[in-house]
Amino acid sequence: MSAIExxxxxxxxxxxxxxxxxxxxxxxxxxxxxxxxxxxxxxxGVCGACTILLDGRSVRSCLVLAVQAAGRSVRxxxxxxxxxxxxxxxxxxxxxxxxxxxxxxxxxxxxxxxELLEExxxxxxxxxxxxxxxxxxxxxxYVNIVNAVLxxxxxxREP
Amino acid sequence: MPEEVLRLxxxxxxxxxxxxxEDARLVSGRAQHVGDLxxxxxxxxxxxxxxxxxxxxxxxxxxxxxxxxxxxxxxTAADLEGRVDPMVESAREDLSPRLAELVDLEVRSLxxxxxxxxxxxxLGQPVAAVVATDPYLAEDAAALVExxxxxxxxxxxxxxxLEPGALVxxxxxxxxxxxxxxxxxxxxxxxxxxxxxxxxxRFELGRQVSNAIEPRGxxxxxxGGVLTIRATNNKPHLVRTFVSRMLRIPADRVRFxxxxxxxxxxxxxxxxxxxxxxxxxxxxxxxxxxxxxxxNLLATSHGRDQVHEVEIGFRDDxxxxxxxxxxxxxxxxxxxxxxxVPYNTVTHLRSQYRIDHFSVDGLVVLTTKAPAVPxxxxxxxxxxxxxxxxxxxxxRALGLDRAEVRRRNxxxxxxxxxxxGIPYRDTVPMRYEAADFPAQLEAALExxxxxxxxxxxxxxxxxxxxxxxxxxxxxxxxxxxxxxxxVVRIDESGHVTLLSxxxxxxxxxxxxxxxxxxxxxxxxxxxxxxxxxxTALLAYGRxxxxxxxxxxxxxxxxxxxxxxREKVLRVAAxxxxxxxxxxxxxxxxxxxxxxxxxxxxxxxxxxEAAPGPRSRxxxxxxxxxxxxxxFVPPTATFAxxxxxxxxxxxxxxxxxxxxxxxxxDECGTVLNPTIVEGQVHGGVAHGLGNALLExxxxxxxxxxxxxxYLDYLLPTSMDVPSVRVGHQxxxxxxxxxGVKGVGEGGAVAAPAAIVNAIEDAIWPSPVxxxxxxxxxxxxxxxxxxxxxxxxxxxxQEDAAG
Numbered sequence: 029m030s031a032i033e034x035x036x037x038x039x040x041x042x043x044x045x046x047x048x049x050x051x052x053x054x055x056x057x058x059x060x061x062x063x064x065x066x067x068x069x070x071x072x073g074v075c076g077a078c079t080i081l082l083d084g085r086s087v088r089s090c091l092v093l094a095v096q097a098a099g100r101s102v103r104x105x106x107x108x109x110x111x112x113x114x115x116x117x118x119x120x121x122x123x124x125x126x127x128x129x130x131x132x133x134x135x136x137x138x139x140x141x142x143e144l145l146e147e148x149x150x151x152x153x154x155x156x157x158x159x160x161x162x163x164x165x166x167x168x169x170y171v172n173i174v175n176a177v178l179x180x181x182x183x184x185r186e187p
Numbered sequence: 188m189p190e191e192v193l194r195l196x197x198x199x200x201x202x203x204x205x206x207x208x209e210d211a212r213l214v215s216g217r218a219q220h221v222g223d224l225x226x227x228x229x230x231x232x233x234x235x236x237x238x239x240x241x242x243x244x245x246x247x248x249x250x251x252x253x254x255x256x257x258x259x260x261x262x263t264a265a266d267l268e269g270r271v272d273p274m275v276e277s278a279r280e281d282l283s284p285r286l287a288e289l290v291d292l293e294v295r296s297l298x299x300x301x302x303x304x305x306x307x308x309x310l311g312q313p314v315a316a317v318v319a320t321d322p323y324l325a326e327d328a329a330a331l332v333e334x335x336x337x338x339x340x341x342x343x344x345x346x347x348x349l350e351p352g353a354l355v356x357x358x359x360x361x362x363x364x365x366x367x368x369x370x371x372x373x374x375x376x377x378x379x380x381x382x383x384x385x386x387x388x389r390f391e392l393g394r395q396v397s398n399a400i401e402p403r404g405x406x407x408x409x410x411g412g413v414l415t416i417r418a419t420n421n422k423p424h425l426v427r428t429f430v431s432r433m434l435r436i437p438a439d440r441v442r443f444x445x446x447x448x449x450x451x452x453x454x455x456x457x458x459x460x461x462x463x464x465x466x467x468x469x470x471x472x473x474x475x476x477x478x479x480x481x482x483n484l485l486a487t488s489h490g491r492d493q494v495h496e497v498e499i500g501f502r503d504d505x506x507x508x509x510x511x512x513x514x515x516x517x518x519x520x521x522x523x524x525x526x527x528v529p530y531n532t533v534t535h536l537r538s539q540y541r542i543d544h545f546s547v548d549g550l551v552v553l554t555t556k557a558p559a560v561p562x563x564x565x566x567x568x569x570x571x572x573x574x575x576x577x578x579x580x581x582x583r584a585l586g587l588d589r590a591e592v593r594r595r596n597x598x599x600x601x602x603x604x605x606x607x608g609i610p611y612r613d614t615v616p617m618r619y620e621a622a623d624f625p626a627q628l629e630a631a632l633e634x635x636x637x638x639x640x641x642x643x644x645x646x647x648x649x650x651x652x653x654x655x656x657x658x659x660x661x662x663x664x665x666x667x668x669x670x671x672x673x674v675v676r677i678d679e680s681g682h683v684t685l686l687s688x689x690x691x692x693x694x695x696x697x698x699x700x701x702x703x704x705x706x707x708x709x710x711x712x713x714x715x716x717x718x719x720x721x722t723a724l725l726a727y728g729r730x731x732x733x734x735x736x737x738x739x740x741x742x743x744x745x746x747x748x749x750x751x752r753e754k755v756l757r758v759a760a761x762x763x764x765x766x767x768x769x770x771x772x773x774x775x776x777x778x779x780x781x782x783x784x785x786x787x788x789x790x791x792x793x794x795e796a797a798p799g800p801r802s803r804x805x806x807x808x809x810x811x812x813x814x815x816x817x818f819v820p821p822t823a824t825f826a827x828x829x830x831x832x833x834x835x836x837x838x839x840x841x842x843x844x845x846x847x848x849x850x851x852d853e854c855g856t857v858l859n860p861t862i863v864e865g866q867v868h869g870g871v872a873h874g875l876g877n878a879l880l881e882x883x884x885x886x887x888x889x890x891x892x893x894x895x896y897l898d899y900l901l902p903t904s905m906d907v908p909s910v911r912v913g914h915q916x917x918x919x920x921x922x923x924x925g926v927k928g929v930g931e932g933g934a935v936a937a938p939a940a941i942v943n944a945i946e947d948a949i950w951p952s953p954v955x956x957x958x959x960x961x962x963x964x965x966x967x968x969x970x971x972x973x974x975x976x977x978x979x980x981x982x983q984e985d986a987a988g
Contacts, residue, residue, distance in 0.1 A: 050323065064223035065216020067449070069400045070480040074896035077400055105216035115214065123210035126861045129869060130693030131213025132220065132401040132449025160904040164896070166400050166450050167693050169868030169933075170904040 034098035038063065039107030047094035053087075054078045056094035057104060065105040065135050069164070076163030079136035080104050086143045105135035108142065118142060118180040127176035129167030137163050141177045149185055153178065195749050195923055200702040200712050204861045207698045208713070209691075218447040221404035221417050222477050229406070230259055232466055232476040233325035234459065235315035235332045236485065237307035240555035240889020241342065241356070244305055244314070245335035252317055252331040257324035260470060261332065262316045262462075264302040271465050272433040273298035277425060277455050278525035281612075281669065289610045291369035292526065295360055299521040299558070301433070301458045301465075307336070308356055308520035309557050310891050311485030313458050318466055318474060341889030345494065345517040345552035356520065356553050365522040366551035370533045372608030378509035378544035382500025386580055390495045390573050391958040392938075393882040394517070397488035397562045398901060399692075401449025402480055405463035408473035413723075416443045416464050421451045422730035423690055423720040429456050430464050445720030448692035451732065452873065453488045453562030455523050481894045489883055490562025492517040493532065493569045500544075501581050505592040509544040512536060512573065516549065519556040526551065528559070530612045531566030531664070535935075537607065538574045539624040539660045539827060540596040545608070555889040563873055565733060567663060567935040572959065575659040575939035579946065580955075589658055589943070590632055597624040597660075613667050615822035621917045627829050627851050628660065634913050635831035635849040643833075644947075653836045653970070654846065655948025659940035660829045665928025666738025666921075667823030672725050673743035675704060675751045677812040679797055681775075681790025683708055683715045685748075688728020689740035690720025694930065695862045696736055700744050702858060703924070707748030708755070709772030710789070727817065734826070734928025737858055739818055742922045747816035749923075754804075754812060758796045759787050761803050824919040826927035828852040830871070830940040836948040838970045841963025843879055843945055845908040850936075853915040855927035863929050864912045870933015871910045876902040878938040882960050949973075 031046035038061055045060035052071075057063045057080070066089055069077035073091040080089045081103040108116035118141050121127065128134045137160060144151060144159040151159070156177045157170070165173065212218050249261040275298050276282075286292060303314045315332050319325035342348045342356055348363035356363055379385060405418040414436060420426050423443040431438040441464075459476060467474040478487065493516045500509035516529050529549040537545060582592040598605045600623040607617040637656070644654045674686040685704050691697060696719060701712035708715075718724060719740075729739065752772060759777040760767040763785050771778050777792060779785040787795075789812075795803040798810035833846040850867055857863050880900040884892045893899040910933075918925025938959050945966060946956045954969035 048323070058222075063216065064220075065218075067220070067401070068222070068477075069402070069449075070896050072480065072895055072897075075400060075480070105214075109215045115211075119214040122214050123206060126207065126865045128210060128213055129695070129865055130399070130401070130448065130450040131209065131218055132399075134213055135216055138214065157904040162903075164400060164901050164903065166398055166452060166873065166901065167869045168865060169870075169872035169910060170907050171868050171909045172865065174904060174909075 032095055034095055036097045036099065037101040039103055049093065049095055051094045052090050053092040053094045053097050054089035057089060063104050063106050067132055067135055069133065076140065077133045077136040079139045079163065081139055081143060086140055105138055108138060117183045118177065121176040121180040125172045125176040125179060127168065127173040133163060133165045137165065137173055145181050145184060149181060151181060193746060193749055193923055195745060196707050196752060198706050200705045201858050203859065205698055205702055205712055205859055207695045208701065209695060209697050220401055220447045220449055221406050221419055224406055224417060224446060226406065226408050226473040229473040229475050230318050230320055230470070231322040231325045232463055232474050233317050233322070233329040234313050234476070234482070235317065235329050235334070237303065237310060237312040237314055239307060239336055239338055240310045241339040242307050242336035243339060244303060244307060245337055247315060248333040249315065252328040255324070255328035255331055257320040258328045259318045259320065262302070262466065264300060264304040267302055271301050271461065273300045274429065274433065274456065274458065274461065274523065276525045277523050278527045281527065282525050283614045285614045286610065286612065289614055294366040294525045297357060297360065297365060297521060299523065301462050309555050310889055311482065311557055312520065313462065316462060316466060318470065341555045341887065343555060343885055343887050343889045345515040345554060348552045348554050356555065363553045364550055365518060365553050366526050368526055368529060368533065368549045369547065370609050371546040373544035375509050375511050375544045375546040379498060379500040379511065382508050383502045384584060385498060385500050386584055387498045388577065388580060388955065389957060390497065390576060392491045392493045392569050392572060393958065393960055394489055394492040394556065395562060395877055395881045396484055396883050396899065397451065397453035397490065399450030399452055402478040402483045403459065403487055404477040405459055406473060406475045407464040407467035409467060409471060412440065414441045414464055414468050417446050418460060419448050420456065420460055421454055421690060421692055421732050422456065423722050424688060424728040425730065426456055426460050427722045430461055433461050434465055434468060443722045445690040448690065451692045453490055453560055453565065455560040457487065480896065484883065484894050484899055485891060486557050488562055489519060489557045489559045491569060492559060495573045497573055497577060499577050499581060505581055505585050505587050505595045507540060507542050507581060507596050510537065510542045511546045513548045516551050517554050517556060518551050519554060519558040521558040522551055522553070523558055524560055528561050528566040532570045534609065534611055534617055534664055535567045535570035535662060536574055538571060538662050539598060540574065541598045543608065556885055563934045564931045567661065567931065568874065568877065568938055571659060571661045571935050572939045575943060576957065579943050590628065590637060593628060593658065593660065594625060597628065599625060611664060611667060611823050613822055619825050620919055620921065622827055622853060623915065624660065624827065627827065627853060627915055630913060630915065631829040631831050631849055631851040634851065634911060635847065637831065640833050653838060653948040655834050655836065655944040655946065657832045657940040657942065657944025657947060659936040659943060661827060661932060661936040663734060663826040663928055663932045663935055664823040665734035665826055666820055668820050670727065670817050670819045671729050671739035671743045672727050672815065672817045673740065673747045674725060674813060674815045675744065675747040677751065677789050677793045679793050681788060681793055683710055685715060685717050685744055686724040687717065687719040687740050687744060688725050689731045689736045691731055694731060694736060695859065696731065696740065699737065699858045699862060700740065703741055703745050704748045707745060707752050710775045714775060734930035737926045738820065738824055738922055738928055741858065741926055742924050743816050743818035745924050746818060747814045750814040750816065751812060754814065755789065755792050757805060758803055759792050761805065762787065762795050821921055824855065824921045824927045826854045826929060826932060828932045828936060830936040832940045832944045834941065834944040834948060836945060836966055838967070841966035845875065848908045848910045849913065850910060850933065851913040851915060852929060852932060853917055854929040855917060855919045856925040857914065857916065858926060866929050867912045867933045868910050870931060871937045872902050872907040873934040874937020875907055875941060877934065878941040878959050878961060880960055
């Protein structure tokens with residue numbers, strides 16, 4: 029299958045690479061862009077581990093083809109870390125409240141939560157649980173993840 | 188040699204809520220899971236799997252696959268002949284031959300081929316492997332491998348496998364039984380005959396899959412003449428041993444390195460763990476295989492699948508006097524774990540209760556399903572489901588409160604160490620440790636507000652709502668050995684390193700082990716580097732599974748570090764002319780109280796201890812600051828807990844909503860409360876999924892119907908409640924740290940507690956909930972059997988004996 033050269037913006041930087049029409053965006057990010065923070069848990073759009081933001085909206089990068097992302101803007105977990113290495117308030121809160129154990133699903137949860145808090149800065153617990161319902165975690169039982177998102181929301185609202 | 192008197196330093200970091208050091212890399216996308224590693228020249232494997240449950244393999248035509256773009260090689264069983272031996276039971280490493288002298292036990296030999304030879308015996312069994320330059324091309328080519336199958340009848344359940352005249356799955360065996368065991372205590376026949384009441388019930392636990400969110404992966408390469416394996420497997424040394432034996436390579440030419448690992452929840456050594464290293468060895472270049480979720484659901488870490496027939500004898504006052512259980516475990520096409528799981532079921536069946544007359548017959552049955560392995564709890568959730576459902580039935584039969592019946596049967600603290608009258612799996616007589624089960628129950632009832640919920644339930648019933656309350660207690664034999672190893676070293680730059688045989692996969696070992704070592708060496712946890720799961724670093728190791736790491740790796744680390752502290756003090760004492768007993772290590776420095784001028788940091792001590800002409804170690808002592816310890820416990824340590832849950836069921840849909848969930852756990856010394864609570868939260872979620880959602884469903888042809896997450900359901904944030912976790916602490920006297928395992932307890936009790944609550948919600952329906960996962964239609968049927976609307980339970984309580 030012939031590869032096509034595509035350009036997309038990933039975490040603010042242009043990435044140029046070749047992708048076959050069938051190459052998933054997740055594989056492109058991991059194998060071509062070298063960003064392995066986006067994880068593959070089911071490759072059929074249910075577990076949410078590969079969630080990224082495409083033009084600001086959360087998508088399952090296992091269900092998007094790389095060529096569909098050409099010319100568009102992608103944000104991944106790597107882009108949450110500040111220029112000086114400082115953690116995003118969500119990353120900080122996940123760690124502080126033990127919202128992760130093995131951490132494999134965590135990048136997907138973080139990106140889903142980023143979208144939630146950008147749209148809705150003061151969610152209640154129910155809204156957080158609903159927003160996260162498309163991400164599977166086998167380790168934590170979710171309670172500390174939910175609390176971490178609520179804590180990060182509080183901190184991000186502070187002036 | 189005189190027996191060592193081990194003195195552990197006082198806990199300063201152990202017991203604190205130290206934030207996890209693992210998190211920084213895991214939250215920022217910098218973790219290194221096996222699929223994230225890049226080795227130059229890596230090629231990619233795809234596995235051709237059987238599409239049938241049972242068939243004879245006629246011929247395999249790989250011509251088209253071999254000619255496909257990017258293909259480097261295609262391997263079938265014929266290519267492995269004489270080069271890769273079949274796999275034998277992993278559990279052989281664990282199972283003492285003495286156990287068969289103590290109980291009635293038979294385990295048959297049944298080696299498993301890495302690639303199917305003349306027959307396939309389960310859907311998803313590896314038949315061939317294709318290696319190509321790109322994973323997409325490898326999958327393309329795998330689809331071109333033509334296998335000529337001659338279908339045979341499936342043996343799709345243990346019941347079918349045991350029928351007279353059933354097709355025997357393995358011609359080398361006389362029937363479809365792989366292992367059998369019988370364990371007894373007291374005189375169950377007599378006790379049943381003499382009991383005031385008897386009841387019988389059948390309980391079923393469906394087949395469930397461990398479902399780590401990271402699928403399995405193996406990256407193998409030959410590096411400097413060493414076959415190096417990086418894989419998602421929680422038993423590094425066992426994989427190394429298997430590869431070494433099966434490929435006939437010296438163990439020191441095989442190395443397992445542990446990258447980050449995204450959960451486990453059960454597992455073992457699988458064919459791919461040997462196959463992929465073989466491919467790398469044969470091709471002389473790195474080979475990577477990353478499982479997809481379909482393969483994971485087909486072929487990785489299936490478990491449970493037990494059916495129990497129970498008979499209970501009890502007195503008028505609710506005292507249970509006898510328990511007889513006959514059960515089968517459908518282990519699938521091969522059994523790589525001998526009796527690990529069924530024996531756990533036996534030893535956990537009486538839980539916290541005094542039932543002196545006891546008899547269990549277990550059969551491990553071969554069928555055309557994926558080979559089962561231990562899955563979180565490993566026989567304990569099954570046992571707990573049986574006994575805790577039974578306790579409810581006893582209470583119902585007598586019209587007694589369910590908490591009260593438990594009170595009357597709990598082993599009391601003054602009876603400890605209670606002797607259960609049977610050997611544990613390690614052959615040591617099974618004796619509980621200091622514990623207070625009645626206080627645990629009362630603490631859980633109070634935290635839950637049992638009386639309040641009973642009142643709430645009555646009010647809700649009068650409004651037509653069905654709320655149910657469930658109770659389940661459990662014990663968790665953990666850390667039963669056989670051993671775990673640790674090396675603690677202070678290098679010449681003064682850095683402290685712990686090498687551990689147990690590799691973590693989410694439990695926070697880097698944090699907790701650093702807390703343990705820091706306490707012993709008088710340094711900060713951040714000063715302790717942890718390297719785990721690399722077989723080149725430690726001669727022997729076991730791994731992280733079975734709630735064992737805190738007990739096994741934790742104590743090995745504590746012992747090695749405590750010995751090293753003594754040595755540091757001896758060396759420093761010699762340098763400054765003090766008695767070692769006068770010296771202290773604080774903040775990474777050796778100090779001599781009353782001698783403010785004496786302050787030696789660990790780097791200086793390490794330099795004084797280093798081998799060479801200036802070495803200051805005592806005559807006859809090894810130079811260097813390094814200690815190795817293998818912790819071998821006397822026997823298992825017994826953690827316990829009690830769960831209380833309130834659920835509401837929907838009479839129309841059969842839906843179950845958890846309203847409140849309380850646990851009281853007892854796991855001895857708590858090393859890090861945050862991590863312990865996290866284990867309990869996750870365990871309860873796992874148990875909730877097991878109770879309500881999860882099942883690997885095979886049809887009568889042995890086809891698996893649940894190969895995606897749309898069919899195999901895992902609990903989500905909308906299903907799992909906020910769990911309230913309480914603690915008791917009775918430090919174990921079976922290990923220096925006093926710890927007991929906690930990794931599985933939540934999953935052990937939750938299915939029983941939740942199903943007890945569901946049955947309470949549908950009471951007084953004559954329909955019993957005896958199977959998990961609970962089907963919503965079962966709940967609807969149960970409610971319609973009593974006329975739909977919630978009725979006053981008091982008027983219809985069944986008081987029949």
